[in-house]
Amino acid sequence: MGKKIQINKEFVDIMPQDYLDLVETGTFETPNRGWKDFGTATELIAEHSLCAGCPESIAFRHIMASIPNPEDTVMVGSTGCTSLVFPMIAVHNIHSLFGNQNAIATGLKRALAVRFPDRVKDVIVLAGDGATVDIGLDMTLQSWFRKERFTTICFDNELYANTGGQESGLMQKGFLAKMAPVGKKFEKVRLPEIARESGCDYVAIMTASKPSLVEKVIKQAVLIAREVGPTYIQIYTPCILEIGKQSMEGLQEMRTSEAPGERFKFREFISPEAQSFLDGLAEKKKAEKLATSGATS
Amino acid sequence: MYNVAEVNAEECVAQKGCRLCIMYCPEANCIQMDTTKMVATIVESRCKGCELCVVVCDAAKHNAIKMVAR
Numbered sequence: 001m002g003k004k005i006q007i008n009k010e011f012v013d014i015m016p017q018d019y020l021d022l023v024e025t026g027t028f029e030t031p032n033r034g035w036k037d038f039g040t041a042t043e044l045i046a047e048h049s050l051c052a053g054c055p056e057s058i059a060f061r062h063i064m065a066s067i068p069n070p071e072d073t074v075m076v077g078s079t080g081c082t083s084l085v086f087p088m089i090a091v092h093n094i095h096s097l098f099g100n101q102n103a104i105a106t107g108l109k110r111a112l113a114v115r116f117p118d119r120v121k122d123v124i125v126l127a128g129d130g131a132t133v134d135i136g137l138d139m140t141l142q143s144w145f146r147k148e149r150f151t152t153i154c155f156d157n158e159l160y161a162n163t164g165g166q167e168s169g170l171m172q173k174g175f176l177a178k179m180a181p182v183g184k185k186f187e188k189v190r191l192p193e194i195a196r197e198s199g200c201d202y203v204a205i206m207t208a209s210k211p212s213l214v215e216k217v218i219k220q221a222v223l224i225a226r227e228v229g230p231t232y233i234q235i236y237t238p239c240i241l242e243i244g245k246q247s248m249e250g251l252q253e254m255r256t257s258e259a260p261g262e263r264f265k266f267r268e269f270i271s272p273e274a275q276s277f278l279d280g281l282a283e284k285k286k287a288e289k290l291a292t293s294g295a296t297s
Numbered sequence: 298m299y300n301v302a303e304v305n306a307e308e309c310v311a312q313k314g315c316r317l318c319i320m321y322c323p324e325a326n327c328i329q330m331d332t333t334k335m336v337a338t339i340v341e342s343r344c345k346g347c348e349l350c351v352v353v354c355d356a357a358k359h360n361a362i363k364m365v366a367r
């Protein structure tokens with residue numbers, strides 16, 4: 001049991017078993033936590049109401065397993081399908097008004113720095129494409145222009161899923177949806193490129209098909225945001241319901257969309273400052289490894 | 298009636314390191330590792346019946362999971 005996450009002894013006998021499991025085997029204060037803990041440790045998500053097979057659920061699991069310091073992290077969500085998961089996670093989180101998430105995160109990150117000057121506090125925004133790119137675009141961009149030190153994750157399902165399938169800025173050109181029957185007339189907004197040009201020190205575009213890659217990207221993004229500048233991750237989490245896929249077809253849809261030449265082929269942008277920070281981390285790890293192997297031999 | 302996943306312990310190769318269903322099940326804390334028997338185990342009350350675990354297990358030719366009615 002970690003030091004920061006404890007259960008009040010007076011409540012032990014009345015708390016549900018799920019809660020006790022979380023305190024007992026949840027991976028708080030666990031260095032090198034990751035998806036490898038699945039199946040043996042209690043995950044930081046409880047049952048939620050996303051559709052069966054929804055890739056947003058898969059991505060959410062991988063992210064919650066990967067964030068480096070869940071006990072010192074505050075997440076900011078927005079309206080959309082993801083807001084059905086936020087009340088069920090074991091990390092402090094704020095539900096912002098639709099589109100306001102990056103403005104809320106800005107104030108939060110600054111307030112946490114004042115309130116806890118001696119503690120590292122990570123802020124992570126997680127919102128849909130409608131919240132990030134359409135209604136919240138102003139707040140998204142302004143936070144990057146100001147080089148605010150937090151991570152923005154966009155669950156890109158290329159439409160407004162929660163309200164029945166309206167057109168979004170990240171929808172592909174020509175796509176037809178239930179509530180967008182004419183077909184989109186414009187190109188998918190190139191937010192990763194805009195992020196790079198707007199001040200982000202780390203940008204990645206990907207799908208949630210490989211837990212180890214999600215883990216690596218999330219860890220890098222959070223650490224770079226802590227030490228260097230804003231980071232942005234765009235993850236394809238197809239809305240199987242709105243694109244007419246069966247519940248078991250989400251993984252294949254992600255794999256197809258990340259093939260070479262496809263729109264979600266993995267791409268990463270790392271600024272020179274972020275790169276030298278990552279190099280420093282790698283050096284440190286190497287030195288630690290050498291020291292421990294030297295100690296045992 | 299609901300469809301839920303069921304693991305055939307005889308066919309599951311988790312002792313050889315397979316974790317595919319555990320990695321890809323969309324639901325958290327739904328497929329657990331039985332560390333004494335070394336087999337994947339479904340927590341039925343959390344299973345939404347999506348069949349993704351069947352897809353990944355079958356694709357790796359382990360064919361250890363089937364859907365059952367409850």
Ligand SMILES: Cc1ncc(C[n+]2csc(CCOP(=O)(O)OP(=O)(O)O)c2C)c(N)n1
Nearest residue numbers: 079080081098128129130131159160161162
């Ligand atoms: C201020 C405000 N405007 C509009 C809405 C209605 N609304 C709820 S969810 C949603 C779309 C969400 O789309 P997205 O951000 O892509 O998330 P998804 O559901 O696709 O994951 C909208 C427009 C709202 N709740 N609040």
Ligand code: SF4
Nearest residue numbers: 050051054081161239
């Ligand atoms: S509507 Fe789409 S995005 Fe929302 S939970 Fe269902 S499948 Fe997932």
Ligand code: SF4
Nearest residue numbers: 309310315318354359
């Ligand atoms: S994917 Fe199949 S073989 Fe692998 S752990 Fe799961 S049930 Fe066992």
Ligand code: SF4
Nearest residue numbers: 322344345347348350
């Ligand atoms: S059917 Fe879906 S929810 Fe149920 S165990 Fe398999 S992957 Fe998980």
Ligand SMILES: [Mg+2]
Nearest residue numbers: 128129159161
């Ligand atoms: Mg969306």
